[in-house]
Amino acid sequence: MAKHHFHLQANWPGGRNDVGSIESGQLRTTISIPKEMDGPGIGTNPDEMLLGAAATCYIITLAAMLERSNVKTSSLTMNSEAIVDVKNGVFTYEQIIHRPHIVLKDTSEQLYKKVTRIAEKAESTCMISKAVKGNVIIKLEPVIDMK
Template sequence: MAKHSFLLTADWNGGRNSVGTIDAGNLKTKVSIPPEMDGPGVGTNPDEMLLGAAGTCYIITLAAMLERASISVSSLTLESEGIVEVVSGIITYKEIIHRPNIRLTNEAHEKKALILAEKAEKNCMISRALAGNVEIKLETFIQTDE
């Protein structure tokens, strides 16, 4: 069994509306509370980073599955939307909607590509980590060059 360790260091000087920094190898940035939640909106924030983790994990998993299935793709793009709900001062990350756009070189692979789009969401390690806490939905769009 292989294990991988990832390290993040954070520096935060001040109260709620301060600005901090994080360093996680290739991810080095300022962080703060977003303006939508009455923060300063400097750098990124936990909501964007969770959405980024879910989106990048999903698209990488999907690309790998399409490649293993020998499905030729001329382009693969993704739009992901995170929905955060605030009720009585309690903030909850409710759902993530992934909207993959798969452009195939051959229309014969449309059905299989749709199946793999759904399978990729279930196999992505971030999706599995969020299971039971954040609902993840798919709105897949497939087109062909033909």
């Protein structure tokens, strides 16, 4: 199997509270430290990008696994949250909580259990989840409904 290489070009003009930029494929944005961490809060930041990477990886993995299992959905949406703690001036990315909302076209107790298992397996299968395992806790709070 071939290895895939991804590249990012970063430009940072100065000190801690400056504003820089990154470009990687279709991603082109300004970056800075978030206001919550006493930065300028312009553009995005590493905390949002890690949350975005984890969320997009999870929802794409979940959608692919549902499709491969022939599970028909009416909609698949998600809200994700990151929790960063600060102790003695040190920031620690503690956890990510994914809250997928899966709306099924039809359901049964058996299908509900199957989709619950798929939602859990998608988290452990996702490449980003595997990359942060042991450093960041990833929790799931799925909601499964029928249209």
